[in-house]
Amino acid sequence: MAATTARPSVVPKKDLESFQEHLNKSTRILALLGAGLSASSGLPTFRGAGGLWRTHDATSLATPEAFGRDPGLVWQFYSYRRHMALGVKPNPAHYALAELARKKNFLTLSQNVDGLSPRARHPADKLKLLHGSLFDVKCSDFFCDYLEKNNYTDPIVPTLAIPTDESDPTTNSALAARELDISDENVAIPELDYDHLPKCPKCKRGLLRPGVVWFNERLPSDVLEDVDTWMDEDDIDLIMVIGTSAKVYPAAGYVDIARRKGARVAVINMDKGDAPASGLYSRDWFFEGDAAQIVPELLKSVIGETNTEELSDAAQ
Ligand SMILES: [Zn+2]
Missing domain, CATH: 3.40.50.1220 (TPP-binding domain)
Incomplete structure (x- = not known):
């Protein structure tokens, strides 16, 4: 929108x-x-027609199954949404x-x-x-009840920073505008594994996840x-x-x-x-x-x- x-x-x-x-x-x-x-x-919202983030249908990333399959990708989508939301004001x-x-x-x-x-x-x-909220984070471990509200740290971990390509001058100069283009694929995003994603400070085992209600939840x-x-x-x-x-x-x-x-x-x-x-x-x-x-x-x-x-x- x-x-x-x-x-x-x-x-x-x-x-x-x-x-x-x-x-x-x-x-x-x-x-x-x-x-x-x-x-x-x-x-901008990711609802309805054209709800794409890069090549992904935004709704396909908003499920517990997607997080289980590729938590790095799902976190990048939500890190981006947190960043976008912090870029506007009430x-x-x-x-x-x-x-x-x-x-x-x-x-x-x-x-x-x-x-x-x-x-x-x-x-x-x-x-x-x-x-729920993009700014609540909770433990994804079924047996852990850790929940933190109103976490506005952006990025939530350094590896989730919106990537910039220093070698490409067109990328840096246009990045702010490009962030509004949710289908843009020109800024490469790194693949992230378990070690680089936010961990639960309580159980020290589970990955943290966005405190939003996903489809099928x-x-x-x-x-x-x-x-x-x-x-x-x-x-x-x-x-x-x-x-x-x-x-x-x-x-x-x-x-x-x-x-x-x-x-x-x-x-x-x-x-x-x-x-x-x-x-x-x-x-x-x-x-x-x-x-x-x-x-x-x-x-x-x-x-x-x-x-x-x-x-x-x-x-x-
Ligand atoms: Zn935990």
């Missing part, structure tokens, strides 16, 4: 007023975040949502693994990462339990669906449950066709455009102005 271009998103005044009136009196609020929010920070929507979490009983469910919400200092107990049960507990506690007044079509499980299910518990739905998305599977009701809102602009404006009545210049990035 390409970075979004800077185009002012205008929120219709009538919709803004009715949303804020509802927001102000809402006591229990849920948000569901997806890749569109990361795209607003300029981060956007005003990440900061605005973090501030709302400090002001209201507000739970955020994120499908993003890019670490941008944690870096915007979103309160950790109010942020549920359904698919279950979503983290502790996270799902926390979400279920919060959802069951009481009625829900509002669910904001931001940068995701919420058409796949479990995201789609959370919209339905919130609705059954009384929630009105607000969708913030670049693409007007991207409404949740259950559709939109007359009392819902659809705000079309860049989440980085729209979300801070929507939440202003509760959190005030969002000035990202004054806000700190936990990765720096």
